[in-house]
Amino acid sequence: xxKLSDWQKNEKLFSFWGGEKLPFADVASCVGPGWSALLxxxxxxxxxxxxxxGLSQVKEKFGSLRFYWNNNITDPTxxxxxxxxxxxxxxxxxxxxxxxGDMGKIRRKGPGGWMACRCIKCAKQxxxxxxxxxxxxxxxxxxxxGSTDGPPDGGAESRDVEREAGSGEPS
Numbered sequence: 001x002x003k004l005s006d007w008q009k010n011e012k013l014f015s016f017w018g019g020e021k022l023p024f025a026d027v028a029s030c031v032g033p034g035w036s037a038l039l040x041x042x043x044x045x046x047x048x049x050x051x052x053x054g055l056s057q058v059k060e061k062f063g064s065l066r067f068y069w070n071n072n073i074t075d076p077t078x079x080x081x082x083x084x085x086x087x088x089x090x091x092x093x094x095x096x097x098x099x100x101g102d103m104g105k106i107r108r109k110g111p112g113g114w115m116a117c118r119c120i121k122c123a124k125q126x127x128x129x130x131x132x133x134x135x136x137x138x139x140x141x142x143x144x145x146g147s148t149d150g151p152p153d154g155g156a157e158s159r160d161v162e163r164e165a166g167s168g169e170p171s
Contacts, residue, residue: 032098065093
């Protein structure tokens with residue numbers, strides 16, 4: 001993973017909605033500490049591609065990272081690479097515990113409950129089931145529980161379709 005230099009971490013490079021420039025720590029505080037290295041790597045890659053640090057929103061949703069950014073990169077090829085970098089980081093977050101950074105899985109507290117990516121240790125501490133969301137979903141449906149909870153949002157592919165359609169606004 002690419003690390004931000006001490007200068008980059010302390011320099012006010014990032015802004016939400018064109019507001020005041022903020023240091024990386026303010027961006028990282030939007031999600032759990034376990035995703036800090038992932039977010040640092042993502043920001044460093046984007047800055048190297050020419051990104052100006054503009055953000056709309058950084059958050060956890062359905063257990064994974066959501067990184068809504070202002071892609072101001074004018075070269076279409078580089079801009080597409082940058083979009084792929086963001087999707088890759090969002091997809092990686094599905095396997096990294098948001099609390100501690102260890103390997104994790106998406107877990108859900110009960111039917112329709114909060115989803116989060118947690119390792120076994122953090123899942124136990126917070127009362128999440130030890131099986132992943134997918135394992136729990138399959139088990140419920142095999143027992144005939146009739147759960148109507150489908151996949152949370154279709155993953156990065158559905159967000160790509162939304163962005164292409166021009167509705168990539170954060171929710």
